[in-house]
Amino acid sequence: MDSSVVKLERARLSADDWEKAALESIAESGVGGLAVESLARRLGVTKGSFYWHFSNRDALLAAALARWERSDTHNLIARIETLTDPYERLRELFRASSRDMRSHRTYAALLTATDHKVVAPVLERVAAERMGYLARVFAQAGMKGIDAEYRARLAYSAYVGFLQLTLQLKSLKLSNEDLEAYVEHVIGALIP
Amino acid sequence: MDSSVVKLERARLSADDWEKAALESIAESGVGGLAVESLARRLGVTKGSFYWHFSNRDALLAAALARWERSDTHNLIARIETLTDPYERLRELFRASSRDMRSHRTYAALLTATDHKVVAPVLERVAAERMGYLARVFAQAGMKGIDAEYRARLAYSAYVGFLQLTLQLKSLKLSNEDLEAYVEHVIGALIP
DNA sequence: CCGATTCCATACGCAAGCGTATTGACAGCT
DNA sequence: AGCTGTCAATACGCTTGCGTATGGAATCGG
Numbered sequence: 001m002d003s004s005v006v007k008l009e010r011a012r013l014s015a016d017d018w019e020k021a022a023l024e025s026i027a028e029s030g031v032g033g034l035a036v037e038s039l040a041r042r043l044g045v046t047k048g049s050f051y052w053h054f055s056n057r058d059a060l061l062a063a064a065l066a067r068w069e070r071s072d073t074h075n076l077i078a079r080i081e082t083l084t085d086p087y088e089r090l091r092e093l094f095r096a097s098s099r100d101m102r103s104h105r106t107y108a109a110l111l112t113a114t115d116h117k118v119v120a121p122v123l124e125r126v127a128a129e130r131m132g133y134l135a136r137v138f139a140q141a142g143m144k145g146i147d148a149e150y151r152a153r154l155a156y157s158a159y160v161g162f163l164q165l166t167l168q169l170k171s172l173k174l175s176n177e178d179l180e181a182y183v184e185h186v187i188g189a190l191i192p
Numbered sequence: 193m194d195s196s197v198v199k200l201e202r203a204r205l206s207a208d209d210w211e212k213a214a215l216e217s218i219a220e221s222g223v224g225g226l227a228v229e230s231l232a233r234r235l236g237v238t239k240g241s242f243y244w245h246f247s248n249r250d251a252l253l254a255a256a257l258a259r260w261e262r263s264d265t266h267n268l269i270a271r272i273e274t275l276t277d278p279y280e281r282l283r284e285l286f287r288a289s290s291r292d293m294r295s296h297r298t299y300a301a302l303l304t305a306t307d308h309k310v311v312a313p314v315l316e317r318v319a320a321e322r323m324g325y326l327a328r329v330f331a332q333a334g335m336k337g338i339d340a341e342y343r344a345r346l347a348y349s350a351y352v353g354f355l356q357l358t359l360q361l362k363s364l365k366l367s368n369e370d371l372e373a374y375v376e377h378v379i380g381a382l383i384p
Numbered sequence: 385c386c387g388a389t390t391c392c393a394t395a396c397g398c399a400a401g402c403g404t405a406t407t408g409a410c411a412g413c414t
Numbered sequence: 415a416g417c418t419g420t421c422a423a424t425a426c427g428c429t430t431g432c433g434t435a436t437g438g439a440a441t442c443g444g
Binding site for chain 3: 012035036037038047051056057
């Protein structure tokens with residue numbers, strides 16, 4: 001009878017479980033809101049468990065970010081590589097900015113912790129990699145050398161700023177139709 | 193003899209002094225780094241002084257943000273209003289993004305606190321006002337209705353993202369020449 | 385020159401959050 | 415069944431930062 005409730009909680013936890021939960025917590029309440037005792041409550045244990053799996057809070061944060069860095073960038077690139085036409089790739093990239101909100105929320109949360117010494121290097125790597133990829137696609141689409149890099153930086157900056165303005169500041173959010181129209185406007189403005 | 197050192201510190205402080213110091217502290221170490229005891233040390237007093245001028249930390253933050261909201265937006269608009277040609281206005285706005293770093297640093301720091309309940313409304317107002325202004329200038333430059341608004345949002349997003357990427361993540365910073373060239377690229381891409 | 389006001393120092397109490405130490409429960413192996 | 419390693423609960427100490435209480439010094443109007 002009572003076992004049905006208990007079954008929902010895993011009997012024992014792994015480091016993976018903590019990392020996943022940490023990413024969820026970050027997406028919801030930011031890096032600053034990541035606290036081991038609150039995470040433990042969320043997982044139905046106490047922090048006695050946590051300190052068996054990780055040496056301290058920063059270690060959990062680093063592990064969670066490593067997991068995010070691995071999966072998140074991979075997913076995006078994989079989806080794009082199915083397209084061959086560079087113009088289509090660019091359009092798909094831009095449209096992806098308005099879908100898949102879970103992933104974007106996590107990224108937006110991380111962007112509000114650029115001053116954190118564990119977070120900053122990860123963000124630098126991710127941004128550099130993505131901008132580099134974007135620049136290559138712009139180059140494939142016919143833009144010359146440095147222009148492709150500048151355009152990539154512009155497009156990526158617009159994406160980052162969009163996350164800040166739209167996801168974090170709720171009064172600036174766009175309706176669904178407006179969002180689609182906006183993305184099409186951006187595509188028209190930034191794709192050669 | 194020893195008076196020379198003491199003279200550097202003001203004899204007594206006003207609420208204004210605290211607000212200014214708070215803004216400096218925010219520019220350096222973010223909203224989260226704003227602590228009354230550390231601010232007091234910086235001003236050469238103790239927190240006994242602080243709690244005479246303000247009821248609590250949030251009150252100081254609110255006052256400092258109000259001061260920032262007043263002065264910062266005002267300065268920018270005032271400088272732009274001396275130009276009459278809308279294209280020139282846009283170019284000047286974009287170029288201003290790479291100057292006057294003090295003001296930008298403060299804004300970048302505030303952008304990393306979009307989840308703070310005192311900060312968020314201020315940022316929403318400022319962003320909405322500036323985007324509205326931008327949209328009007330784009331309209332003056334010949335863009336039609338909703339397109340001017342979307343272009344304003346795109347330009348402002350690019351600005352916000354630029355602040356995040358270049359000011360907060362130091363490995364992504366551009367050299368002075370690159371920065372100027374980038375701004376010119378953005379001008380070419382976003383001004384009709 | 386003397387109250388009243390303004391500004392500040394000192395000394396507390398308190399809550400949040402991290403990390404440690406110790407003990408306990410449960411599983412798998414032999 | 416008993417041992418061993420794995421995971422977790424409890425209890426504690428420590429630090430940081432906020433806010434309060436109270437007394438003292440400085441300054442200004444009269």
